[in-house]
Amino acid sequence: MQSPTQTYHLDRTTAQAFLEKLPEHIRQALLARAAEIDYPIEAVLESAIASSLDPDALSFTDCLPSSSLEMRF
Secondary structure (H helix, E strand, O other), X not given: XXXXXXXXXXXXXXXXXXXXXXXXXXXXXXXXXXXXXXXXHHHHHHHHHHHHHOOOOOOHHHHOHHHHOOOXX
């Protein structure tokens, strides 16, 4: 007997189902951010949830550090 496969990230179908239940303005903001940083919506949604649960979690700022933050020495 094989053990079930564990999934550690949202899949596209689940993310779309979740987005459909959100208020329109939140859905549009998440979709706009996904387009802006060229990330799949499921990754953006997962990041939004994680950052609301854990302030030390990977955030949108971390997604593209070279374009959103300048290195200062």
